Amino acid sequence: MKIDHEHVRVLAESEVEFPPILVHRATxxxxxxxxxxxAAMLRSRHTIAVQWFDGDEQRAFLLAVESNMRHGLPLSREERKNATLRILRSHxxxxxxxxxxMTGLNAKSVGEIRRRSTEASSESLARIGRDGRVRPSSAAAGRSAAAExxxxxPTASLRDIARxxxxxxxxxxxxxxxxxxxxxPIPAKARKEDPASSSLMAAGAKRTDVGAVPDLARRITLFDGLRRDPSIRLSESGRLxxxxxRTQLRSTEEWKRLAPTIPMHGRSAVADILSACADDLIGMARELRRIEESLAG
Incomplete structure (x- = not known):
């Protein structure tokens, strides 16, 4: 963000005590x-009250954008577009x-930036809203999930399918x-407007064992149920x-996007780490089911 020198002068000449600034401790x-x-420098002050932030740099950037939208000087449209592009690359x-x-643009403008961004060209099947809910990223993805x-x-109600x-x-x-x-399930017109729908249909045609590939609709439903459970969302451990x-839901698609960027000499090591992590997750899932079965018995 560019410094508005006139605003600095007005602040310096005012008699108000400045609230603490927010500083990323690591950087x-x-x-x-x-x-x-x-403004404090113009007042010949050598110190200023500080509130520390201990998150990572990406979260610090998001916090800076949010803070500016709440009470700072308005970002220019170009600055808002740049902030949007950076957020799309990281999230x-x-x-x-x-x-x-978060950025002050409208959703349509964000969608246009997303479509033009080569970084975001490989989109995930699901998106996460500010309310924490996981939803299909497009009409094609939603229709594909409904078909599954x-x-x-086959006897599910329309309301259940939609949910x-x-x-x-x-x-x-x-x-x-x-x-x-x-x-x-996806009309021809929608397939032309959304190139990703072709890969969705191809993936559905190849899927012969439903249990072999975790179903998007089922994952969304299970997560949404947990998110609404007061015993989970109202406790610190539950929120964790x-x-x-939420991170796990998006990690597979994120790895698909990142995989081509990994240097050849490092792919084997990354694969070993991912395999070990997958084994750990499978082991944890089995342990959770074992505990549930022992309690039920």
């Missing part, structure tokens, strides 16, 4: 309050609306009718569990 970078620092699974609320729900449970796939009841009805008529699961 000593001012996250919020650069104009107050300059491609965040929804357009959640990024728009119907295939697994599990993160789509409207009307869309769920259309998907069911298309499948009943032997049509693809939700955070870890």
């Amino acid at each position: 000593m970078r001012v996250v919020d309050g650069m104009h107050r620092v300059r 491609p699974d965040w929804s357009d609306r959640s990024i728009a609320e 729900v119907i295939k697994q449970n 599990q796939a993160g789509i409207s009841v009307g869309t769920a009805r259309d998907v069911r009718q298309r499948l009943a008529n032997g049509q693809e 569990v939700l955070h870890q699961l």
